[in-house]
Amino acid sequence: MIANFYMPTRLVHGPGALSRLPELVRANRINRPLVVSDPAIAATPFYGQALAALKEAGCDVATFEECWIDARLSHVDAQAERVRREDRDGIVSIGGGSVMCTGKGIAIVAPNGRSFADMTGVANFSAPALPMIMVPTTAGSGSEVSQFTLVKDETSHRKLVGGGPLSFPQVAILDPVTLETLPARAAAASAVDALTHAVEALFSSLATPLTDALALEAVRLQAGSMRRSILSDDMAARADNLLASAIANIACGNSRLGLAHTLSLPLEARLDLPHAIGVGVLIPRIVAFNAPVAPAKAEKLAVVLGARPGVDLAETVAAIRAALFALFDDIGFPTAFSPEQLPRERLAEMAEAAIPGLYGGAMPDRAVRDSDLIHQPGVRRTSVAQARAIFEQCYG
Numbered sequence: 001m002i003a004n005f006y007m008p009t010r011l012v013h014g015p016g017a018l019s020r021l022p023e024l025v026r027a028n029r030i031n032r033p034l035v036v037s038d039p040a041i042a043a044t045p046f047y048g049q050a051l052a053a054l055k056e057a058g059c060d061v062a063t064f065e066e067c068w069i070d071a072r073l074s075h076v077d078a079q080a081e082r083v084r085r086e087d088r089d090g091i092v093s094i095g096g097g098s099v100m101c102t103g104k105g106i107a108i109v110a111p112n113g114r115s116f117a118d119m120t121g122v123a124n125f126s127a128p129a130l131p132m133i134m135v136p137t138t139a140g141s142g143s144e145v146s147q148f149t150l151v152k153d154e155t156s157h158r159k160l161v162g163g164g165p166l167s168f169p170q171v172a173i174l175d176p177v178t179l180e181t182l183p184a185r186a187a188a189a190s191a192v193d194a195l196t197h198a199v200e201a202l203f204s205s206l207a208t209p210l211t212d213a214l215a216l217e218a219v220r221l222q223a224g225s226m227r228r229s230i231l232s233d234d235m236a237a238r239a240d241n242l243l244a245s246a247i248a249n250i251a252c253g254n255s256r257l258g259l260a261h262t263l264s265l266p267l268e269a270r271l272d273l274p275h276a277i278g279v280g281v282l283i284p285r286i287v288a289f290n291a292p293v294a295p296a297k298a299e300k301l302a303v304v305l306g307a308r309p310g311v312d313l314a315e316t317v318a319a320i321r322a323a324l325f326a327l328f329d330d331i332g333f334p335t336a337f338s339p340e341q342l343p344r345e346r347l348a349e350m351a352e353a354a355i356p357g358l359y360g361g362a363m364p365d366r367a368v369r370d371s372d373l374i375h376q377p378g379v380r381r382t383s384v385a386q387a388r389a390i391f392e393q394c395y396g
């Protein structure tokens, strides 16, 4: 396999990093930025300070502070039109994955002059996206280092995926001050999502020693910092947590995701299960499913989770499961689905909806479609019956 590792985004991270925003905006020749955020972020002190610093540095700043949970097609297309009209020359996104994906969508659409809905898939646009500076305020999505943006089309109720090498953010600024105002529940959900990105990257058929190194370090850093980051005011832990979620996305951005994200998709689409709950509850079961075909990876995963590898694979898998369950319990995150969340009579339907998109480990020999970004090449071929059996293991 010829592998391709690509990561052009500059990372500026650590306590105080946000103070570098004006200089980094200038360094990327942005003079007239559109600053994108949501109402919760717009009310925080760090946002007000960032905005004031940009104006003080002489930037002609416009704002869009109306993002919702999940980037919206109508916001992306309308704000891109505004960017063209007002001759804006760059995007500063300050927020979680929803805000960063909105900003990235605007940055793609503005210079390409078509609706985002007409540019989905991989690299389906020709003009480079406007320069983007990303300031994540959750330690979760990793959108700040990703070429892709996930945008909800409210009309068709589909989640659109688009992006390519021309839409990597120029800079990601990771400052733990941004996590101070994040409610514990949202912090737990985004941290679990990030953890699953790293574990999925490890058990991908497209994984390489390079992505493995990043994935394992992301798990070690994430598992070691999550409790203190979420349950106390520990700035060092929050800095680690932010860096871990970026590293996890760099890993899965290059090796793709896996079966937890694939199986979670119909639960999110058809049962409105939140993404983090879907992938978080599934991930210990997916590790158990994958471990027999990747036992060495399971052992390494146990070590970075701080668990002791067992004398055999079954013990190692049990140790991983116990470590993940303890972590989730401590941060108040569920370890099982309730029958209300995932009705037993719909298990067959969910398994059938998830599996046809899988292509069992090989890259397709055709143009990559949207669905390929979501249906991921995990290490193990999976049948509908196996998917159903995995769902059945998710009830505690």
Ligand SMILES: NC(=O)c1ccc[n+]([C@@H]2O[C@H](COP(=O)([O-])OP(=O)(O)OC[C@H]3O[C@@H](n4cnc5c(N)ncnc54)[C@H](O)[C@@H]3O)[C@@H](O)[C@H]2O)c1
Binding pocket: 038, 039, 040, 041, 044, 068, 069, 070, 071, 095, 096, 097, 098, 099, 101, 137, 138, 140, 141, 142, 143, 146, 148, 149, 150, 178, 179, 180, 181, 182, 183, 186, 189, 190, 193, 249
């Ligand atoms: N592009 C990618 O590679 C990628 C990867 C994973 C997820 N995503 C997308 O990211 C989105 C999820 O992002 P998320 O998990 O970061 O959550 P989010 O951006 O949806 O935010 C969740 C909630 O937390 C609030 N919030 C965020 N930061 C805050 C802060 N510091 N203080 C107070 N409130 C704060 C928001 O206002 C929101 O209500 C989804 O739409 C998903 O599709 C994109």
Ligand SMILES: [Fe+2]
Binding pocket: 193, 194, 196, 197, 261, 275, 279
């Ligand atoms: Fe995810």
